Amino acid sequence: MVPAHANPQTHAPHPPALDQIFHALGDPTRRALVERLSEGPTTVSHLAQPLSITLAAVMQHLQVLEQSGLVSTEKKGRVRTCRMNPTGFAALEQWIADRRSLWEKRFDRLGALLLEEDADE
Numbered sequence: 001m002v003p004a005h006a007n008p009q010t011h012a013p014h015p016p017a018l019d020q021i022f023h024a025l026g027d028p029t030r031r032a033l034v035e036r037l038s039e040g041p042t043t044v045s046h047l048a049q050p051l052s053i054t055l056a057a058v059m060q061h062l063q064v065l066e067q068s069g070l071v072s073t074e075k076k077g078r079v080r081t082c083r084m085n086p087t088g089f090a091a092l093e094q095w096i097a098d099r100r101s102l103w104e105k106r107f108d109r110l111g112a113l114l115l116e117e118d119a120d121e
Helices: 016-025 028-037 044-048 055-067 086-120
Strands: 069-074 078-082
Touching: 016 028, 016 055, 016 086, 028 044, 028 055, 028 069, 028 078, 044 055, 044 078, 055 069
Parallel strands: none
Antiparallel strands: 069 078
16 A cells, blocks of 8 residues: 555655645645745734734734744844745755646657557558
8 A cells, every 4th residue: 555645656655845845835824824925024913914813813823824834924123024945945946846747747758649549550
């Protein structure tokens, strides 16, 4: 049996960072925070304003995003500023690129087989 965190093609485990990234992005509130941060750095209180959750809950979501490497925070005095960490998306981008490449190759083979079948008819 293949472990749930394994790549079914190679049965090799995904990097733990990838699992953390998918976990972090699996929550709609965290995705909303990432969307807001994609506009530029901002404070935690500004991030929390449109959300109907407590500041403490926003901090918990940010902690998950920070642990996954997608977001970084910095505290100066009493103000905590959050920003996107583009390098944190590198593992996710690579995983997606690998899947895309795999499926493009499969579709190319399927296309070739269909052309071959049409030529035989």
